[in-house]
Each structure stands twice: as structure tokens, then as C-alpha cells.
Amino acid sequence: MGEHVEPTGDIGRTVQQGELVSPFPSVRGQPTDGEISRPAIDWEQRYRRTVIISDTVATAFVVAAIGGFFGARDAANWHEKWRILAFGTELLVIGALAMSRAWAPAVLGQGAEEFRRLGRSVFTAAVVLSLGGIALSSRNIKLWIxxxxxxxxxxxxxxxYLLRLWLHKQRKQGRCLRPVLAAGSPATVRDLIARARKFPHLGWRVEAVCTPNGLGVGDGRLDGVPVVGRLTDVAHQVRQGGYRVVAVTPAPDWSPERLQRLAWNLEGSDAEMVVAPVLMEVAEPRLQVDAVLGIPLLRVSMPTFTGGRRVIKGIVDRVGAALLLVLFAPLMVFIGILVLADSPGGVFYRQRRVGKAGREFTIFKFRTMVAGAHGARAALADHNEGAGLLFKLRRDPRVTRVGAVLRRYSIDELPQLFNVLTGSMSLVGPRPPLPEESAEYGPDIRRRLLVKPGLTGLWQISGRSDLPWEEAVRLDLRYVEDWSLALDAVILWKTLRAVLQGQGAY
Incomplete structure (x- = not known):
């Protein structure tokens, strides 16, 4: 996950680690005595400017390329009206990006919200452009729409996406991180510290902690992070240390009045106050803050298992599976020949799995093991390396030579596109369990069966078989609860990289 940079109380060193390096060199010096340090402001501003410039240049390039190509083919009609349409298209896109807050620092570099706002901006520009074309009775407007x-x-x-990859690489090396002061109970703060270290690409580094009694463990630290004061000292510590984020985690000592006072005291400090709700695993699309009777309440909507979005997902699944089957047909024929030539047996392996609502179905894969491999499983039970209810072996003697390659790059799962096409699976969803696995599910884990299992999912882009059982379950339940079309798009995009790397596949 990249080298971990141990938090330190040395402000000068914190600024040095927080600065952005090439291609955005820092020009800010060390803070003088008495000056409020703002470690992350510089690199955040530079990254935001880079995104704005990149969006503008990319839009101008596309407009110029399309205008030049069609203008060269139809030079007689390439006149001032076309130039106005080209300039207007670029202006509309850039304006829509600004209006949709697609350059807000809070969404840049992480999560699906960045791409959701980008898509919404482009769609808005297309709608405005079409309305303008109708009003102007322009026949050339279709080209631009x-x-x-x-x-x-x-x-x-x-x-x-390329800029995000660069930023995530920097963060895994300990750069471009937002210094965080966490304030709450020791247990919830520890959880936040662990998550920040496990997922450095999200850009948080907890550098200081405030607890109810101002005490740490032993040496005055919590998991290596210094405890700098009590909850009443948060605003003072922020101004002294220049932390970029104040993460408030649950603690009995927090009251509405104390949180409101903290928000007032942080005004003018450049620090962002983030309050962690008790429902830690509920994602943004299901959360909404409403004022009821003058009281701010966090409204949590129910998970979506039916409705229009699910219909769209079903259409995308079937159309996508059909297109992918056509695209990969030559490759699948070639793989089938290799499987037959490598060892006796059929091309496909069929297995019963459990799908939505507990209904069983037959899953299809390319055969990667020798014939009769399932019967030899009992003899290998003592060597199981799988987590929880899973049975996995890194060096399974039943796997053929061709099968090892197919498994490493998940090519053996291509026939599951037939399952997607017939409706028993989805392109994205939880892992389809075996009947014996699902029989041991408790009430919580059985929520995985509320949706169709997927060809890929959060589990596949997060480590697959290398994941602990509890983490795999948590990811599947998170998908079930917080599913969205945007999340599906992100998972499909990241699956390609996960497959090429082959991490956790065996």
C-alpha cells in the first residue's frame, strides 16, 4: 500500500511531507514563528488548477479536432456560424463544469462523485446546446450534440482518471495527504486511524488526536499518533498545528451544543470539519440532511432493490454481456482449444451457485482443474488457505497449467457472461456463493442474496482471495446497501486494472 509516513509533531517536517512534488513543485517556505501553518493548501490548489487547465485543454482539443475534420470535408459550409458553434460548445461545457462544482476540492481525486458531477455537467451542456440549436434552427447542431x-x-x-492515478501514487508514497486532527473516543479514533492507513489513496493522514480526558495509552499516543489535548482543546490545536481536516468521531462527551461551538471556533481557520455518523457504512447517495422542527437530522433512505434504476441496470447487464460475448468470441474459442489440449475433460466447468433470493443456478466457467477435482477436495481440506467459509489454495495441485494462467487473469470467468445474458447474474454484484456456504450464512450475511451476484464487484477490485472473510462480507454488504449506477461504472472500470495485475487471483 505504499510506505507509511509516521505522524510527527514537528510542523516543519509535516509541511515538507505534505507538499506536492513534480510536476507541481512547491514554492512555499517553512512557516515562521507565530504563523499559522496550512500544510495541505498549496498542493490542493495546484492540483485543482491542474484539473481545471486539463479539462479546458481537453475540451478545446476535442472541439478543434472535430471542427477541423468536418470543416476540411465540408469547406464550403465551414464559415462563421460553425466557428460560433465550436466556441459555444466549449464555453457551455466549461460553464457547466463550474456550475456543477465539478472542480470542488472535496470531490477531486476520490470516489464516484467526481465522475458523477463530470457526467452531469456534460449532459447539461448537451441539453442546453440542443435547446439552443432548436431556437436558432441550426442544421449543424447535431454534430456537436x-x-x-x-x-x-x-x-x-x-x-x-490519469490525474487521479498520479495523485493516488503520490499518496501511497506519503505525499499529497491532508493532515487530520481526530477528536472522539479512543475506540472510534483508532478505527479512523486504521482506515486512513489502510486506504492512503483517500488522502487522509491522522497526525494528532484529542480524547475526552486528553490521555493516550502508555506514551501518550493512540496507535502511534500523539494525543495533543482534550475535546475542548480541538480548535486551539487546529490553529496551532494547521490541520486541514477536523474529524469528529462518536464519543459520549459530544453534545449538539459542543459541536456547534466547535464549528464556530473553527471559522476562519481553513480547516474542514467532518462529523462521522454512527452509521459508518452508509454511503452518500442514501444520506440527506434535513431540518425537522429546527433540528438538523440525518435522513437515511432505504436501499434500492427495485424501480427504474434496477431496470436500467438489467438492460445494461444484458446489452453489455451480449456485446462482450461478441467481442471475446474468438478469444473464447482459442481458450477452449487450449483447455482441451492441456488435459482430458470438457471445456466448461459447471457448478451450482446461489443467486438472488436464495435461488440456485448453474454457473459456467472455463475448466481450470483436472477431471474429478471436486472429489479430491476433502483430501486437501487441512491445507485450506481461504478466509472464512471459502476454500482456496495458492498452489492447488488440481489446477492445470492452462488453468493457472486463466485463473491469474480471471479469464476462466468469461463464460459467466452467458449467466448475465440469461439474467441469473449481473455484471456487478456480490460474489456468488456455493450452496454449502450460503447454508451457513447468518441473518446479516444473507443480505448478500437481496441482489443478483456479479461477474465482478467490490471484492474483486479490493484484493479478491487475499481479503479476510470479514472484509469480503463487509464489501459485499456495502455494495448491497449503497448500490448506484455510478458505483457500477467505477467498479467495471477498476476491474480491468485488477484483472491485469492478477492480485489475489488463484
């Missing part, structure tokens, strides 16, 4: 705008969306999303 159906060619230029989708091309801009593709190029800008690719550019954003």
Missing part, C-alpha cells in the same frame, strides 16, 4: 459532446466526456473522464 451527438459527436463533440460525447467525445469531450470520454476525453475528460480519461484525463481525470
Amino acid at each position: 451527438f459527436v463533440a459532446v460525447p467525445a469531450i466526456a470520454l476525453v475528460t473522464m480519461t484525463e481525470r
Whole structure:
């Protein structure tokens, strides 16, 4: 996950680690005595400016390329009106990005919200452009709506993704992190510290802690992070240390009045106050803050298992599976020949799995083991390396030579596209369990069966078989609870990288 940079109380060293390196070199010196340090402001501003410039250049490039290509083919009609449409398209896209807050620092570099806002901006620009074309009775407007705008969306999303990869690489090396002061009970703060260290790409580094009694454990630290004061000292410590984020975790000592007073005291400090709700695993699409009777309440909507979005997901599943089967048909024929040539047996392996609502179905895979492998499983039970209810062996003697390669890059799962096409599976969803596994599920884990199992999912892009059982279950339940079309798109995009790396596949 990259080298961990141990938190320190040395402000000068914190600034040095927090600065952004090439291609955005820092020009800010060390803070003088008495000056409030703001370790993360510089690199955040530089990254935001880079994103804005990249979006603008990418949009201009697409508009110029399309305008130049079609203008060269139809030079007689390439006049001032076309130039106005080209300039207007770029202006609309950039304006929509600004209006949708697609450059807000809080969404840059993490989560699906960045791409959701980007997509919403481009869609808004297309709608406004079409309305403008109707009003102006322009016959050339279709080119910009159906060619230029989708091309801009593709190029800008690719550019954003590449910038995000660079940022995540920097964060795994201990750079471009937002210094965080965590305030709450020792147990909840420990959980926050563990999550920040496990997922450095999210950009948080907990550098100081405030607890109800101002005490740590033994040497005055919590998991290596210094305890700098009580909950009443948070605002003072923020101004002294220049922390970028104040993460408030649950603690009995927090009251509405104390939290409100803390928010007032942080005004003008450049620190962002983040309050962790008790429902830690509920994602943003299901959360909404409402004022009821003058009291701010966190409204949690129910998970979506039916409705229009599910219909869209089903259509995308079947159309996507059909297109992928056509695309991979030559590869699948070639793999089938290799499987037959490598060892006796059939091309496909069929196995009963449990799907939505506990209904069993037959899953299809390319055969990766010798014939009769299932009967030899009992003899290998003592060597099981799988987590929880899973049975896995890193060096399974039943796996063939071709099968080892297919498993490493998950190519053996391509026939599951037939399961997606027939409706028993989805492109994205929880892992389909075996009947004997699901028979041992408790009430909580059985919530995985509320949706169709998936060809890929959060488990696949997060480590697959290397994940502890509890983490795999948590990811599946998180998907079931917080599913969205945007999350599906992100998972599908990240699956390609996970497959190419082969991490956790055996």
C-alpha cells in the first residue's frame, strides 16, 4: 500500500511531507514563528488548477479536432456560424463544469462523485446546446450534440482518471495527504486511524488526536499518533498545528451544543470539519440532511432493490454481456482449444451457485482443474488457505497449467457472461456463493442474496482471495446497501486494472 509516513509533531517536517512534488513543485517556505501553518493548501490548489487547465485543454482539443475534420470535408459550409458553434460548445461545457462544482476540492481525486458531477455537467451542456440549436434552427447542431459532446466526456473522464492515478501514487508514497486532527473516543479514533492507513489513496493522514480526558495509552499516543489535548482543546490545536481536516468521531462527551461551538471556533481557520455518523457504512447517495422542527437530522433512505434504476441496470447487464460475448468470441474459442489440449475433460466447468433470493443456478466457467477435482477436495481440506467459509489454495495441485494462467487473469470467468445474458447474474454484484456456504450464512450475511451476484464487484477490485472473510462480507454488504449506477461504472472500470495485475487471483 505504499510506505507509511509516521505522524510527527514537528510542523516543519509535516509541511515538507505534505507538499506536492513534480510536476507541481512547491514554492512555499517553512512557516515562521507565530504563523499559522496550512500544510495541505498549496498542493490542493495546484492540483485543482491542474484539473481545471486539463479539462479546458481537453475540451478545446476535442472541439478543434472535430471542427477541423468536418470543416476540411465540408469547406464550403465551414464559415462563421460553425466557428460560433465550436466556441459555444466549449464555453457551455466549461460553464457547466463550474456550475456543477465539478472542480470542488472535496470531490477531486476520490470516489464516484467526481465522475458523477463530470457526467452531469456534460449532459447539461448537451441539453442546453440542443435547446439552443432548436431556437436558432441550426442544421449543424447535431454534430456537436451527438459527436463533440460525447467525445469531450470520454476525453475528460480519461484525463481525470490519469490525474487521479498520479495523485493516488503520490499518496501511497506519503505525499499529497491532508493532515487530520481526530477528536472522539479512543475506540472510534483508532478505527479512523486504521482506515486512513489502510486506504492512503483517500488522502487522509491522522497526525494528532484529542480524547475526552486528553490521555493516550502508555506514551501518550493512540496507535502511534500523539494525543495533543482534550475535546475542548480541538480548535486551539487546529490553529496551532494547521490541520486541514477536523474529524469528529462518536464519543459520549459530544453534545449538539459542543459541536456547534466547535464549528464556530473553527471559522476562519481553513480547516474542514467532518462529523462521522454512527452509521459508518452508509454511503452518500442514501444520506440527506434535513431540518425537522429546527433540528438538523440525518435522513437515511432505504436501499434500492427495485424501480427504474434496477431496470436500467438489467438492460445494461444484458446489452453489455451480449456485446462482450461478441467481442471475446474468438478469444473464447482459442481458450477452449487450449483447455482441451492441456488435459482430458470438457471445456466448461459447471457448478451450482446461489443467486438472488436464495435461488440456485448453474454457473459456467472455463475448466481450470483436472477431471474429478471436486472429489479430491476433502483430501486437501487441512491445507485450506481461504478466509472464512471459502476454500482456496495458492498452489492447488488440481489446477492445470492452462488453468493457472486463466485463473491469474480471471479469464476462466468469461463464460459467466452467458449467466448475465440469461439474467441469473449481473455484471456487478456480490460474489456468488456455493450452496454449502450460503447454508451457513447468518441473518446479516444473507443480505448478500437481496441482489443478483456479479461477474465482478467490490471484492474483486479490493484484493479478491487475499481479503479476510470479514472484509469480503463487509464489501459485499456495502455494495448491497449503497448500490448506484455510478458505483457500477467505477467498479467495471477498476476491474480491468485488477484483472491485469492478477492480485489475489488463484
